[in-house]
Amino acid sequence: MNILLGITGGIAAYRAAELARTLTRRGHVVRCCLTDAGSRFITPLTLASLTGQPCFGANPDYHEWRPNPVIEHIDLARWADVAAVVPATADIIGKTANGLATDLLSTLLLATTAKVLWAPAMNKAMWAHPAVQANVATLKGFGHTLVEPVEGLLACGEEGAGKLADILDIADAVEALAGPSHRSFLGRRILVTAGPTREDLDPVRTLTNRSSGEMGVELARAFRNLGARVDLVLGGELPAPWGIETHRVRSAQEMLEACRKVWPDADGFVAAAAVADQRPEACAPEKVKKQEGPENLTLVRTPDVLATLAGEKRSGQWLLGFAAESEEHVPNATVKLQKKHLDGVLVNDIGGGRAFGHQANTLLPVTAAGQAEPLGPLPKDQLAKAVATWWGDWLASR
Structure with a gap:
């Protein structure tokens, strides 16, 4: 440009x-x-x-x-x-x-x-x-x-x-x-989740993960630049990108609630957030002293944001998920694709901690048609553009 x-x-x-x-x-x-x-x-x-x-x-x-x-x-x-x-x-x-x-x-x-x-x-x-x-x-x-x-x-x-x-x-x-628009996204509304969720043990301690949210934020930018109206549901501390409706959340439950407000009017969902699978059974109202803290924590399941939205999917909507895998990348992604009724999965190889804190990354696209050519290795902003373009082309070919 x-x-x-x-x-x-x-x-x-x-x-x-x-x-x-x-x-x-x-x-x-x-x-x-x-x-x-x-x-x-x-x-x-x-x-x-x-x-x-x-x-x-x-x-x-x-x-x-x-x-x-x-x-x-x-x-x-x-x-x-x-x-x-x-x-x-x-x-x-x-x-x-x-x-x-x-x-x-x-x-x-x-x-x-x-x-x-x-x-x-x-x-x-x-x-x-x-x-x-x-x-x-x-x-x-x-x-x-x-x-x-x-x-x-x-x-x-x-x-x-x-x-x-x-x-x-x-x-x-x-x-x-x-930016050059894409016919698959021009005038469409896309919901994107990004960042980690945090499940509190008490007002000081929390269960979380190493996701920065950078990839999800870059994806929100990429879809916006291709003509989409983007709603970003964001966990973590990254600043909200300009021109994108951003909903700040902390826990998996908050992320689900924010997504369900947008999803009925959205055309697609890009689930790039790293959502915690479990949370403490109870959150203490005051900081738990070291001497008083239990040796074992009782954890319960958090809501599955992607599976919930997939169950509420209407005709014409699509879902693109992510799978962080350290082994058996394509088989595991295929299971997720079928189990959650997704249209596509992007496999993130986290073997050796490669996905966290690294500026260059590679994603492996998987759809019902099988494995596509890998995207990357690229810096996350360029990788996000590659993902958005690939997905737009895939949608246009359906």
């Missing part, structure tokens, strides 16, 4: 370097356009070095990158799939909302037909001013996307709404705007 990153004159401009690097590492082509004020906070050389692409606007040497004469604002406007203004000051917001073209960035924002994203950053009083809010409403009326500033410590020393949003959230928002 071709991403034009507009950088204006706010102290948060230095964080645009991190965004440029993040998007470049995700495989996108990023070109930066600096305003004169933006170039006082970050240099064209820094941005060009991070992206490997020319930096336009406030760089007197950028013609060295483009030996043939072109009309820059039209050329860049046509080149971009997404134009993201980060940080967006009150000045550039006001210019674009009112059709003003006073420099390269403001001019190409009027000329582009690409999708446009704004990530404002400014003093809290400026952000709350009626004129700024009216201009923001105008931009939304144009169909532009807004990643709102967050609460935090501002450069002026005040606390309040005006701080640039998290860079990973902005990167997610950019990818969601112009």
